[in-house]
Amino acid sequence: MALLWQIVLSSLAFMGLSLLLFAPLESQLSARKNPGRAPWGDWIHFWANPTIGAWVALTGIAFLGAILRALLPASLLHWMGDRPWWVQVLLALVLAELWGYWAHRLAHSVPLLWRFHRVHHSIEHMRWVSAHRQHPIDVIWTVAGANLPAFALGVDLRPLAAFILFERCYTVFLHANLDCSYGCAGRFIASPRFHHWHHDAGETGQQRNFAGMFSCLDWIFGTYHPPDRPPEKFGCPTPTPQGYVNQILTRDPPGEIGN
Numbered sequence: 195m196a197l198l199w200q201i202v203l204s205s206l207a208f209m210g211l212s213l214l215l216f217a218p219l220e221s222q223l224s225a226r227k228n229p230g231r232a233p234w235g236d237w238i239h240f241w242a243n244p245t246i247g248a249w250v251a252l253t254g255i256a257f258l259g260a261i262l263r264a265l266l267p268a269s270l271l272h273w274m275g276d277r278p279w280w281v282q283v284l285l286a287l288v289l290a291e292l293w294g295y296w297a298h299r300l301a302h303s304v305p306l307l308w309r310f311h312r313v314h315h316s317i318e319h320m321r322w323v324s325a326h327r328q329h330p331i332d333v334i335w336t337v338a339g340a341n342l343p344a345f346a347l348g349v350d351l352r353p354l355a356a357f358i359l360f361e362r363c364y365t366v367f368l369h370a371n372l373d374c375s376y377g378c379a380g381r382f383i384a385s386p387r388f389h390h391w392h393h394d395a396g397e398t399g400q401q402r403n404f405a406g407m408f409s410c411l412d413w414i415f416g417t418y419h420p421p422d423r424p425p426e427k428f429g430c431p432t433p434t435p436q437g438y439v440n441q442i443l444t445r446d447p448p449g450e451i452g453n
């Protein structure tokens with residue numbers, strides 16, 4: 195119970211930190227005309243989803259990781275245990291980013307997964323507070339794979355804590371109402387404009403630019419769309435549920451897949 199309270203409070207602190215960082219940034223450098231107040235549901239998602247993600251990672255995924263660890267060859271675990279901590283951390287990051295890319299791509303092509311992931315694509319105005327508009331099942335799908343390899347291989351997650359906080363802030367930054375790309379470096383590191391193209395309502399979006407941090411994964415796997423100008427419209431091709439409860443219930447999804 196103490197762990198749950200710690201997670202709940204740290205999610206609230208993260209929301210406060212994001213408000214302090216990104217609200218002034220958006221008000222000074224907004225890329226598009228002020229779209230008005232964010233829906234209340236987005237504030238609930240912003241608090242609830244990191245809470246659910248952290249809880250699932252530290253309980254269910256840690257448990258699954260322990261089972262998987264018992265099934266892995268002892269030679270692999272010894273090899274991993276003998277590596278310096280920074281090699282273990284680097285390997286955990288690479289595995290997490292690779293999983294993140296493919297889990298996201300699958301969420302756009304497997305109808306059952308798209309049913310949940312389309313909640314994230316119902317965003318019609320990019321804002322920092324919309325970053326965590328996701329169905330809880332979509333959160334669990336993403337968090338499970340990203341953390342499972344590290345738990346199974348017995349990687350010490352403490353050195354990763356600072357990076358995890360940075361990555362969470364970076365995800366919020368990618369969804370903010372800001373327009374920036376990084377020139378040539380944008381082929382390696384995801385920028386807000388790179389991710390905004392993934393939310394494009396037209397034909398280009400949704401099957402492009404899946405990576406969360408390293409856009410070079412899209413480059414390697416052939417899904418890179420160069421962010422040479424900002425997209426014009428965001429959202430799903432068909433109307434999507436509005437309001438927190440409707441988004442969680444995902445009633446009557448249209449017969450579409452994320453393309």
Ligand SMILES: [Zn+2]
Pocket residue numbers: 314369389393
């Ligand atoms: Zn997004």
Ligand SMILES: [Zn+2]
Pocket residue numbers: 298302311314315392400
């Ligand atoms: Zn997506």
